[in-house]
Amino acid sequence: MKLKTLLSSLLHYSLNKDENPEIDSIEMDSRRLQKNSLFICIEGFTMDGHQFAKQAVQNGAVAILAEKEVDNAGVPVVIVNDTRRAMAILSDSFYGHPTQHMHLIGITGTNGKTTTSHIIEKIVSDANVPSGLIGTIDMKIKGKSYKVANTTPESLFLQKAFYQMKEEGVKTAVMEVSSHALDQGRVRGCDFNIAVFTNLTQDHLDYHRNMDEYMYAKSLLFSQMGNVYKEGTMKAAVLNNDDQASTAFKRVTPSQILTYGIDNKSDIMAKDITINSRGTSFLLQVPGHEERKVDLNLIGKFSVYNALAAISACFLSGIALDQIISSIESVRGVPGRFETVDAEQDFTVIVDYSHTPDSLENVLRTIKEFASGKITAIVGCGGDRDKSKRPIMAGIAVQLADEAVFTSDNPRSEDPAAILKDMEEGVDKDAEYRIIPDRKEAIEYAISNAKKDDIILIAGKGHETYQIIGSEVLDFDDRKVAMDAIGGIKK
Numbered sequence: 001m002k003l004k005t006l007l008s009s010l011l012h013y014s015l016n017k018d019e020n021p022e023i024d025s026i027e028m029d030s031r032r033l034q035k036n037s038l039f040i041c042i043e044g045f046t047m048d049g050h051q052f053a054k055q056a057v058q059n060g061a062v063a064i065l066a067e068k069e070v071d072n073a074g075v076p077v078v079i080v081n082d083t084r085r086a087m088a089i090l091s092d093s094f095y096g097h098p099t100q101h102m103h104l105i106g107i108t109g110t111n112g113k114t115t116t117s118h119i120i121e122k123i124v125s126d127a128n129v130p131s132g133l134i135g136t137i138d139m140k141i142k143g144k145s146y147k148v149a150n151t152t153p154e155s156l157f158l159q160k161a162f163y164q165m166k167e168e169g170v171k172t173a174v175m176e177v178s179s180h181a182l183d184q185g186r187v188r189g190c191d192f193n194i195a196v197f198t199n200l201t202q203d204h205l206d207y208h209r210n211m212d213e214y215m216y217a218k219s220l221l222f223s224q225m226g227n228v229y230k231e232g233t234m235k236a237a238v239l240n241n242d243d244q245a246s247t248a249f250k251r252v253t254p255s256q257i258l259t260y261g262i263d264n265k266s267d268i269m270a271k272d273i274t275i276n277s278r279g280t281s282f283l284l285q286v287p288g289h290e291e292r293k294v295d296l297n298l299i300g301k302f303s304v305y306n307a308l309a310a311i312s313a314c315f316l317s318g319i320a321l322d323q324i325i326s327s328i329e330s331v332r333g334v335p336g337r338f339e340t341v342d343a344e345q346d347f348t349v350i351v352d353y354s355h356t357p358d359s360l361e362n363v364l365r366t367i368k369e370f371a372s373g374k375i376t377a378i379v380g381c382g383g384d385r386d387k388s389k390r391p392i393m394a395g396i397a398v399q400l401a402d403e404a405v406f407t408s409d410n411p412r413s414e415d416p417a418a419i420l421k422d423m424e425e426g427v428d429k430d431a432e433y434r435i436i437p438d439r440k441e442a443i444e445y446a447i448s449n450a451k452k453d454d455i456i457l458i459a460g461k462g463h464e465t466y467q468i469i470g471s472e473v474l475d476f477d478d479r480k481v482a483m484d485a486i487g488g489i490k491k
């Protein structure tokens with residue numbers, strides 16, 4: 001594609017010379033350049049990509065997109081206000097607007113994005129619709145899994161992935177949309193047909209300055225729904241009516257709205273919820289349909305919210321209600337979300353990705369609803385992430401579990417002892433808890449002391465198969481460590 005053809009999708013830019021090279025690829029990393037590429041300089045959080053312009057030209061770039069003057073080695077330089085956002089628009093054009101050729105469902109919210117997106121993908125593929133998925137655990141194209149670096153990848157990766165999906169015949173794609181991605185404009189250019197909101201509680205206050213800014217970032221998914229519109233295409237916001245933030249999203253979205261809820265009157269509702277240690281049942285109310293009983297294999301009131309969000313999105317996508325219900329009833333769970341580690345021991349071990357105050361509280365309250373033995377919570381907090389959630393999470397663990405064990409999550413560049421100190425700030429001086437900084441030892445301690453009917457919650461890392469200590473990424477999987485520890489005591 002010629003440079004000027006590519007640039008025609010931008011509202012505004014300036015070009016320093018009247019040249020029009022052929023562009024065969026778009027790149028944002030000077031170390032991974034191809035011949036005849038357009039190099040996009042990004043001022044990042046750790047590096048300024050503008051300093052690599054000359055290196056990029058030496059490595060094959062024939063044009064540069066930047067926010068300021070660069071050492072360009074003679075190639076055309078395009079100046080725009082914001083290169084990350086321009087990259088999203090250009091990538092969408094370069095790959096032929098792939099999301100305009102499929103039904104795209106985006107999910108945002110503090111908790112439940114991964115779970116809800118996996119449920120939707122299951123319902124869609126059970127309905128024999130070729131499906132794609134992008135999120136925290138992986139990217140899936142018609143069931144085949146690929147690695148991703150971010151929950152919501154950078155636009156360049158994203159549009160290339162959608163192009164691959166389109167080429168492979170994907171008709172419906174579902175993706176998690178993180179607040180970071182919205183803030184950085186990674187999903188500008190995505191033609192969302194349905195935008196789903198799960199809930200908003202505290203997280204990521206290391207990145208967003210306060211809850212209002214965090215909510216504003218989330219609201220962009222809904223306010224930008226009208227940015228790409230072709231007459232006749234479905235555009236809808238699916239909002240949790242029991243969460244206050246939905247009021248703001250209702251105001252900013254230009255699209256049709258479908259609400260779901262348990263407590264407040266909503267379009268799609270769950271009533272008469274019953275929870276046991278194996279699942280959750282409820283009566284489902286959907287407009288134009290008789291009330292229906294749904295038996296989920298997923299546990300907790302929060303699982304009902306995820307189910308309602310998924311049912312609402314699939315209902316709007318035109319999948320028959322019978323089909324939706326039979327699929328959702330067959331969902332066995334999502335890796336690392338309330339996943340039990342079972343070696344036929346007489347106590348229960350649950351690995352769960354609760355790394356926010358709200359998710360930890362929900363999971364512990366859910367466990368309390370069916371526990372007959374002692375509840376032990378193993379909890380840590382990530383380094384280089386929202387520090388203000390540390391004392392809150394520690395307080396919740398002490399308050400709701402019978403025994404709280406504080407340990408390390410991914411300390412990253414921080415001192416694990418300092419993170420544990422921050423956690424301790426949240427508990428009363430006379431409260432009882434145990435500190436075991438080494439995560440493996442913490443898990444082994446809890447398992448070797450478990451008695452019949454006890455429940456051990458290993459929170460925070462869910463599906464993760466690594467632990468980041470300093471700059472090292474070490475093999476670590478809570479499920480495997482727990483399984484080995486159970487094996488050890490059964491010998």
Ligand SMILES: CC(=O)N[C@H]1[C@@H](OP(=O)(O)OP(=O)(O)OC[C@H]2O[C@@H](n3ccc(=O)[nH]c3=O)[C@H](O)[C@@H]2O)O[C@H](CO)[C@@H](O)[C@@H]1O[C@H](C)C(=O)N[C@@H](C)C(=O)N[C@H](CCC(=O)O)C(=O)O
Nearest residue numbers: 028029030042044045046047049052150151152154178180
């Ligand atoms: C804070 C943040 O969002 N960082 C993201 C950001 O990195 P950055 O701005 O630091 O990039 P940088 O290293 O400064 O580099 C700037 C530019 O220079 C270029 N460069 C750099 C070196 C070089 O030699 N040559 C070169 O060209 C880089 O390719 C880049 O274009 O841009 C990168 C590329 O897209 C992201 O991978 C990276 O995510 C990091 C890994 C991250 O941890 N992000 C988290 C905070 C995040 O986004 N999380 C959310 C999920 C949260 C949730 O689910 O709860 C997510 O969507 O994943």
Ligand SMILES: Nc1ncnc2c1ncn2[C@@H]1O[C@H](COP(=O)(O)OP(=O)(O)OP(=O)(O)O)[C@@H](O)[C@H]1O
Nearest residue numbers: 110111112113114115136302337352353354359363
């Ligand atoms: N609807 C919900 N409300 C509150 N907590 C939830 C909900 N759904 C799941 N959780 C809890 O949050 C944890 C993370 O769930 P999930 O991975 O689905 O969320 P996410 O939004 O994708 O998180 P992340 O932003 O880290 O990717 C789960 O392990 C569970 O403890």
Ligand SMILES: N[C@H](CCC[C@H](N)C(=O)O)C(=O)O
Nearest residue numbers: 355381382385409410460461
């Ligand atoms: N997407 C989340 C993941 C946190 C997972 C937890 N294990 C940690 O490392 O803090 C974040 O980046 O905040």
Ligand SMILES: [Mg+2]
Nearest residue numbers: 113114136176
């Ligand atoms: Mg996720």
